[in-house]
Amino acid sequence: MTTYQLGYIIEAYPSLVFVPVGAKRHGFRSIGSKEDQANVTRLQHAATQAFNELTADEIELLTSFLKTDELRLPVPVLGNDEAFPTLVRPEQFLWEEMSAPIPIVQDSFYPKEYAKLSAIQLASHVKSVVKDFIFCAKLSKQSRETWLEQMREAFDQHPFIQLAQAKRPIVHAVEALNKSSLLGVLNYPEDISYWRHRVGVVMRPYRHITPEWRYTMCEHDKELATDNETLVCTCYECDYGITYDLDENRVYLPFEVDMPQAIKRIATIERQFNTIAEQSPKVITALRELRELHDFLKPYEEKLVTILTLQQEANTNSDHPAVVAYQAIDSIRLPNEEIEPTLVSLQHVYLPDVAVLKKVSTWLTLDERTLLEELEQVEDTLRKSVEANRPKPDDILFSRKGFSITRVEVESIQQLVSMEPMEISSYQLVQALKGNPSNKIRTLGLHQSALFGRLHDWPEKYITKLVQSIM
Ligand SMILES: [Zn+2]
Numbered sequence: 001m002t003t004y005q006l007g008y009i010i011e012a013y014p015s016l017v018f019v020p021v022g023a024k025r026h027g028f029r030s031i032g033s034k035e036d037q038a039n040v041t042r043l044q045h046a047a048t049q050a051f052n053e054l055t056a057d058e059i060e061l062l063t064s065f066l067k068t069d070e071l072r073l074p075v076p077v078l079g080n081d082e083a084f085p086t087l088v089r090p091e092q093f094l095w096e097e098m099s100a101p102i103p104i105v106q107d108s109f110y111p112k113e114y115a116k117l118s119a120i121q122l123a124s125h126v127k128s129v130v131k132d133f134i135f136c137a138k139l140s141k142q143s144r145e146t147w148l149e150q151m152r153e154a155f156d157q158h159p160f161i162q163l164a165q166a167k168r169p170i171v172h173a174v175e176a177l178n179k180s181s182l183l184g185v186l187n188y189p190e191d192i193s194y195w196r197h198r199v200g201v202v203m204r205p206y207r208h209i210t211p212e213w214r215y216t217m218c219e220h221d222k223e224l225a226t227d228n229e230t231l232v233c234t235c236y237e238c239d240y241g242i243t244y245d246l247d248e249n250r251v252y253l254p255f256e257v258d259m260p261q262a263i264k265r266i267a268t269i270e271r272q273f274n275t276i277a278e279q280s281p282k283v284i285t286a287l288r289e290l291r292e293l294h295d296f297l298k299p300y301e302e303k304l305v306t307i308l309t310l311q312q313e314a315n316t317n318s319d320h321p322a323v324v325a326y327q328a329i330d331s332i333r334l335p336n337e338e339i340e341p342t343l344v345s346l347q348h349v350y351l352p353d354v355a356v357l358k359k360v361s362t363w364l365t366l367d368e369r370t371l372l373e374e375l376e377q378v379e380d381t382l383r384k385s386v387e388a389n390r391p392k393p394d395d396i397l398f399s400r401k402g403f404s405i406t407r408v409e410v411e412s413i414q415q416l417v418s419m420e421p422m423e424i425s426s427y428q429l430v431q432a433l434k435g436n437p438s439n440k441i442r443t444l445g446l447h448q449s450a451l452f453g454r455l456h457d458w459p460e461k462y463i464t465k466l467v468q469s470i471m
Helices: 034-052 056-066 119-139 144-157 159-166 168-178 189-202 204-208 259-278 281-314 321-330 356-363 368-389 407-417 426-434 439-444 460-470
Strands: 016-020 073-077 086-088 109-113 223-227 230-235 240-245 250-252 396-400 403-406
Touching (some): 034 073, 034 119, 086 119, 109 119, 144 223, 144 240, 159 259, 281 368, 396 407, 403 407, 407 426, 407 460
Parallel strands (some): 016 073
Antiparallel strands (some): 086 109, 223 230, 240 250, 396 403
């Protein structure tokens, strides 16, 4: 028996190399049981058969991949000279230095137990395992990073990704408009509902690609695995993956798209929407008027913002049409350029309340000559209202049947209660305000407070109510 970098060689099995698996490296002498010997002999036979079909290039690939002198199929063995029931996957020997022994993890091994296969089944299993090894041998010629880079380039070249990149503004516009409140006011409802139905169909392949991958591969760490002589690249963060064909240097998406159809459909969906928009000239006019109104109010913006702030402080609303209009259009977004009845232009319209479309023409009748003066009057009235509502020290905060207390007195009680480290219960506070001394009140020093007996003429139940309302 010869010891190898990869494992052990036994002369009786010239097409095999025995690779230790399990928790720790162990010595290996021979195949122990008669039964295992018979199964390994069958493997030796199947491996020789599979190797006979390889080309010179494939032989070279495989021996240099496994760093063996001859063609050899790795066969996993356990510590007590026992054969492991399944074959090891070639990814175990790929890119990184092989860790010996190979840990027993499900993904590292083929699921088929070779002892249970018939001669024909075994021959075909070993043949496909050898194929996988040759595929991994090809992969090992380049680093993992180089493959990923190559895949990223192939992804950019994928016809659907190229279409998505080229049509990115349209895809974006369709998605934005499909959620827009404008659809509720455009003519005609049946055209709109047909268009939305088509959007569902046309956008399906775009929506199927997770946003991080829609125009280029995501930047997260990825897992590479092999599947049937292709490389499968998965991002677990995005829960998305693609398949890469080495020979074709081509990427396959999880759902491949009918390209001529996709190209036609994205153009149709844009054209259909433009037709709908052209059918609603009133809406387009109202939107243009909103732009006009926005520009008209621009010079008054500072004054209007001040008025809105004062409105909040005074807790009241002015009904001056300029204030109402400014409030309404403040939450609206419109395109910077002239508004056109097109998908590309209308995607930039954001209209939380479509009712403004009906009101805008009235707002446009505001008189420029008197507006500033009117707004100053509104501001003045609001300032007076804010002033009148401002809290004053002698505001009555609590009153019951002729017993009342002012803001400044309530504040001094609150101050006393919040003093650290004094912990006063509601009951003690009531007693102190009433002027009833107790041991506890003396201990706390409350009997010396200016508030002691302050409400001595109040019925105790009113003091209790007061304390409940301020504590
Ligand atoms: Zn990702």
